[in-house]
Amino acid sequence: MQTAEDLGDNHRAFSGRDLRKTYVTGATEVHALRGVDFDIRKGEILVLLGPSGSGKSTWLNIVGGLDRPTAGTLHYADTELTALNERELTRFRRAQIGFIFQFYNLIPSLTAEENVRLVTDIAENPMEPEEALARVGLAERRHHFPAQLSGGEQQRVAVARAIAKQPGVLLCDEPTGALDSQTGVRVLETLEAANRELETTLLIITHNAGIAAMADRVFHFLDGQIARIESNSSKIKPAEISW
Numbered sequence: 594m595q596t597a598e599d600l601g602d603n604h605r606a607f608s609g610r611d612l613r614k615t616y617v618t619g620a621t622e623v624h625a626l627r628g629v630d631f632d633i634r635k636g637e638i639l640v641l642l643g644p645s646g647s648g649k650s651t652w653l654n655i656v657g658g659l660d661r662p663t664a665g666t667l668h669y670a671d672t673e674l675t676a677l678n679e680r681e682l683t684r685f686r687r688a689q690i691g692f693i694f695q696f697y698n699l700i701p702s703l704t705a706e707e708n709v710r711l712v713t714d715i716a717e718n719p720m721e722p723e724e725a726l727a728r729v730g731l732a733e734r735r736h737h738f739p740a741q742l743s744g745g746e747q748q749r750v751a752v753a754r755a756i757a758k759q760p761g762v763l764l765c766d767e768p769t770g771a772l773d774s775q776t777g778v779r780v781l782e783t784l785e786a787a788n789r790e791l792e793t794t795l796l797i798i799t800h801n802a803g804i805a806a807m808a809d810r811v812f813h814f815l816d817g818q819i820a821r822i823e824s825n826s827s828k829i830k831p832a833e834i835s836w
């Protein structure tokens with residue numbers, strides 16, 4: 594495998610070495626990550642596949658600075674995330690990471706634009722909420738409340754909210770898990786556009802193996818390890834995914 598040194602900080606998004614996570618609940622220990630090594634390039638599209646409980650969400654939460662590993666080192670570019678204190682880690686997360694979850698997490702009493710503005714008001718280098726909503730094809734619906742939007746449209750607002758602060762990385766945990774194929778494709782198109790136009794690194798957890806074909810590489814998780822890394826010689830467009 595290519596090492597972080599080979600990649601160089603200019604091209605490196607993340608590199609992890611021997612990352613481990615053990616959850617202790619009473620007398621029970623769960624080894625969610627058992628020594629994981631990886632390098633991720635800036636601007637890469639990565640899909641994470643693996644059975645339930647194999648450690649994908651644990652890994653994503655650590656990479657996104659929401660959680661810390663029990664052992665091992667993690668870098669983002671030339672910053673060692675595992676050496677940061679809480680405040681520094683929060684600052685990294687706010688500046689660099691956009692999150693998209695299965696269930697949109699929009700605030701029901703705020704319009705689409707207000708939901709996006711919540712993030713842009715505290716970001717360092719945001720785009721206008723209107724531009725973010727235009728990028729996901731929802732400029733005309735910006736004054737609508739979540740309840741007035743379909744599931745796919747709500748997820749596109751969530752994508753707009755995540756890209757509006759212009760993060761280096763988008764972390765997506767089952768972004769199409771609640772959507773039908775047509776709406777799911779539309780959401781994936783907005784993610785792919787962010788990757789292409791804004792050079793955002795995309796990390797996508799999914800149970801839909803068809804989505805792997807739009808990735809540069811696929812990490813296959815098994816029992817708390819990355820059992821296999823697959824490289825795609827060519828990527829397909831979201832519209833070509835067989836669902």
Ligand SMILES: Nc1ncnc2c1ncn2[C@@H]1O[C@H](COP(=O)(O)OP(=O)(O)OP(=O)(O)O)[C@@H](O)[C@H]1O
Pocket residue numbers: 616617618623624625643644645646647648649650651652814
């Ligand atoms: N907060 C926690 N406390 C204790 N155990 C946990 C905690 N979070 C996750 N686990 C355990 O760690 C292991 C890995 O869980 P994780 O959620 O990372 O898997 P996953 O691959 O994302 O699964 P899924 O596809 O079902 O979301 C599982 O055995 C899970 O039960």
